[in-house]
Amino acid sequence: MVDNVKLKHQSIFKLKILGDLKFFLGLKLARSKDGISLTQRKYAISSLEETCYLGCKPATTPMDVTLKLRAGEGDPVSNPFHYRRLIGRLMYLTIFRPDITFAVVKLAQFMSDPHLPYIIKEGKNHQKREIYIYRNGSCSYFRGDALPLCSETPLKLAQYYGVGDKVFQYNLISDSPAEYINKITVAPNVLNATFRDFVEIVFENPTVSVQSYNLDGYSFFLVGMEEGRWSPDKRENYNLLDAVSRHTVQVFPNSWSAILLTFDNAGMWNLRSENAENRYLGQQMYVSVLSPEKSLRDEYNLPLTQQVCGIVKDMPVPAPVYH
Template sequence: MGSGLFLSALLLCLSAASLWTVRAEDPYLFFTWKVTYGTISPLGVPQQGILINGEFPGPNINSTTNNNVVVNIFNHLDEPFLIHWSGIQHRKNCWQDGLPGTTCPIPAGTNFTYHFQVKDQIGSFFYYPSTAMHRAAGGFGGLRINSRLLIPVPYADPEDDYTVLIGDWYTKSHTALKQLLDSGRTLARPDGILINGKNAKGDGSDEPLFTMKPEKTYKYRICNVGLRTSLNFRIQNHPMKLVEMEGSHVVQNDYQSLDVHVGQCFSVLVTANQEPRDYYMVASTRFMKTIHMSKAIIRYTNGKGPASSDLPEAPMGWAWSLNQFRTFRWNLTASAARPNPQGSFRYGSINITRTIKLVNSFGNVDGKLRYAINGVSHVETETPLKLAEYFKVPEKVFKYDTITDEGLPEGSTTITVAPNVLNATYRNFVEIIFENHEKRLQSWHLNGYSFFAVAIEPGKWSPEKRTNYNLLDAVSRHTIQVFPKSWAAILLTFDNCGMWNLRSELTENRYLGQQLYVSVLSPALSLRDEYNIPDRTLLCGVVKGMPLPKPYTI
C-alpha cells in the first residue's frame, strides 16, 4: 500500500473511532432557565411567585436512564437561589445536588450551570428551590426518568404520561413566611391545596387539566411538592394501579386512593373505561382537623357531561395509612435500572455494621423555635460543608459527629445549634432508625441514595423489632414517613461518596434545623469513587480565593 493510501486509510479509521466514541456517550439534554418573580393567584389572591421561564409550576424535565442533563440557570431574583433535584442520586457527584451544604448559592443577577447524569435510575421525581423559603413561592417542577427502549417495562406503554404535582399552599409571600420562622414562631395551617398550581372552581368554567381517550390507559406521576401536609389523592370512579414509587417498580396493586406524604412520588396507571364525561381528581389534607381540598378535571375526549359533585371520600386516621404502606412491595421480577446493585435482591442477608437511631425533637433556643435531630439543630454555614471538606479546612466550618448513634436520652430537652455532620464509613451497610416521639407525622428524605424501607411500626424501636423487618422485597426508595409515636427502619450501603443531606421533608422543620449531612469519603481519594470539583464551581466563604486542592486521579 502506498504511503498516501495508507495515510488516508489511517485517517478514515481514526475518524470512525472518533465518531464511535461520540455516539457511545450517553445523550445530552440542554435547558436554559430564567428564574424570575411574577404575580400568580393560585388561590384567587394575587401574590409574588417564583417562575421558571415564566411558568408556574416550572417546566417538566423528560429524560431517559443515563442521560446527561445540563441546566443553565439565570437568577433574576433579588437574592441568592439554588435548585435541588430531589431523588436524583448524582453518583459520585454531590457537587450537583443543589443544597446549601454542597453548593454556593447562585448570586442575584448571575447564572450557574448544573450538569448531572441520571445514572442507573428510572422513575418519577421533582426539583425545587432549596434556599430560604423559596419553595413556598414556586420554582418547582417534575423530573421524570424513562426506561431505555431496550429495557422491558412491566406494563404496556401508556397512551400518554402526565405529571401531577400536589401540595399545600400559603397566600403569604415566601419572605413573610421566612420572617415568621426567623422570629421564632411556627407556620400556621396552609390556606389551601394545589394541583399543578391550580384549584378548580367547580362552577363549569374550569378547563381540563388532562384528557383521556376512551378505553386507553394513562400514566400519572403524582408527587407531593408541598411544605408540610400529607395528602390523599384519588380520581372519581377510577381505580389506580400503582406501578412505580420513587425510582422502583413495585408489585402492581389497585388503589382507590393513595396517601402521598411530603416529598414522595408515585406512578399509577389509569384506564378510561367509565362513562365518557368529566371526572375530578382530588387531593385533600390528612391528619388535620380542618380539611382542605383541591380538584382538577380529567376530560374524556368524547365526554358529554360535567363532573359529578359527588366526590370520593378520603380515608380516616393514620392506621389506614400505615396499613397501606405495608402493601407496598418491590417488583423483583422487573428489569430496570437499579441504583443499589450491591443490595439488590439480597439486602436481607448482609450484615449490619452500624445502627444509627435518629430522634426528632423541638424546643426553644434563646426564645425562638428550633427543630433538632438527637438534640442538635443544624444551622447553615457561609461555606458549604462539602467545599470546606474538599479544601481540607473542615475545622474552620464544622465538626464531625456532633450527635451520637444512640438517639436522644430519655427526657432530654436540650437543643444545641450547630452544623450537624455525621461521619460515615465508605461501603458500610447501615441501619437507620427514625423514632418519632411527637403527635405529628414526620417525612424523612436521604439524598444520594435509595434505601430499603423495611418497617414502620407504632411505639419505640428495640433490637428485637428486627424480626418484623421485611428482608425480602421492601421497596427501594428515598423518602419514608414516620407516624406519630412510631418508628421506621431503613437499610442501605453507604457506597456513594460525597456530602449527602438527610432531612425532614417538612419545610418548616428543615429550615429550623431538622436536618444533617452525611460525609462519605473513600480512603483512596480516587476518581473511581468520587468526581473532582467541576470547573467554574462557585466558591464562597473561607475557601473563596484558595487554590484548588490536588485533583483526584484513578
C-alpha cells in the same frame, strides 16, 4: 336594607357575595340566637400544628416567672425570622389568652437580637415552646444534643479545599438521643461514615401528623414500619426479602419506620425532613462518606467551572484529589 346595599354595589362594582362573615384575621365568628361569639381556636390549632406541638401533654404554667434573661447572653440566633414569627403569633393569641401575656412580652423584649438562651432553657426546653405547651403540649425538632446550623460555606466544598475543620466538626450527636440534654451545640450536623458501611436508621414520630424524610445521596430500603415506640426486638419483623428501594420514607403519627442502607456512594449525604420549617428547626443532618482510595471510580474532582463561596472564595483551587 343590607340586601339593597349589596345589589347597589353589585350594579357598580364587580363583587362576589361570600355570605356571612365566618373568619377574619384568625378570628372565627359564630352566630346563634344568643348573639355573635368570637374565638381563636382555629388560629391556635394552626399555630400548634406549625410548631409541632399539637396533641402533646399540657404544662401547668406558660413560663417560669423567676427566669432571668439578659440581652446579648449566649450565642446569637443565625436566622431570627422564626423567633420573631412565633412571637408574633403568640402576641396575637393574647387577645383571648391574657394569661400568656407576661411570658410573651418577656420574650418579645429580645426580638431585635435573639440569642439561644431565649430559645433554650437549661439546655433542653424552648421558652417559646413552654408557652405553647402551657396551651397544648410539648415536643422538639432537633435530635440529639446538636442543633443544626446552616453554613455559609458548602460542607463538601470546604472538605475538598481542606478546610472542613474550620466549617464543621464530625459526630457532634450520639447514635441514640439522650433522655435529658444538658448542653446544646449549635453547629452543622455531620457524621463521619465509613465507605461502604452498612447502617440502620430508625425514625420515630411522636406527633399527630405524618412526617416525611428524604435521603439525598443514594437510595435505601424501607424494612419496617409499625405503631408505637421502636425497640431492638422489632428487628424480628423486618422485611429483609423484598424491601422496596426508595429515597423518601413516611413516618405515621405515634409510629416508627426503619431503613437499611449501605454508604457505597462517596460524597456528602443529606438526611432531612420534607417539611421546610422542621428542617430549619433541626430535622436535618449530613453524612460524610470519603473513599479511602481516592479513586475516580468512586468520586470526581471539583469541576474547573465550579462556583465557590464562603471562606474558600478567595482560596486557590487545590490540586486534583482523586486519580
